[in-house]
Amino acid sequence: MPIGAGSSLHYLVGPVIAFVVLGLLALFMRWAFGTGYGRDRVRRTATPPADDGLLTLVATLSRRESALALRAVLSDAGIRSTVRCPAPHRADVLVFPEDAARARSLAAIFPGN
Incomplete structure (x- = not known):
């Protein structure tokens, strides 16, 4: 089998893809289930x-x-x-x-x- 010039980094492709997917999943979860900071939150807690x-x-x-x-x-x-x-x-x-x-x-x- 011939060894190409870029094949020495092939073992990094799997973990890089896994970390990117986990990062995107974490961002989505934070957006979907976050408490919502900002003007809306202050207004809700300030008024009875x-x-x-x-x-x-x-x-x-x-x-x-x-x-x-x-x-x-x-x-x-x-x-x-x-x-x-x-x-x-x-x-x-x-x-x-x-x-x-x-x-x-x-x-x-x-x-x-």
Whole structure:
């Protein structure tokens, strides 16, 4: 078999192709599953949620622990609720609209306010 001038580097072709494919795959994965930096990300984290969906805000407390205690009181009364912490030192308690009046009356007498 004749040996050509460029055949001494043939053992590098396979690994070079593999590294190029892995690099392209890594770039694609970063693009497809990235968190999205830039103006969009800052805008989303800087503004509080404007829509509570199906839930109604019944109380805003300064500590998450107090909000969880109020949530336990509401749960004992048979009211489903959730806690949202939109900012440091702020916790919102949300309930469904049909339970909002009862939840507000319980929140008014709750000592954690």
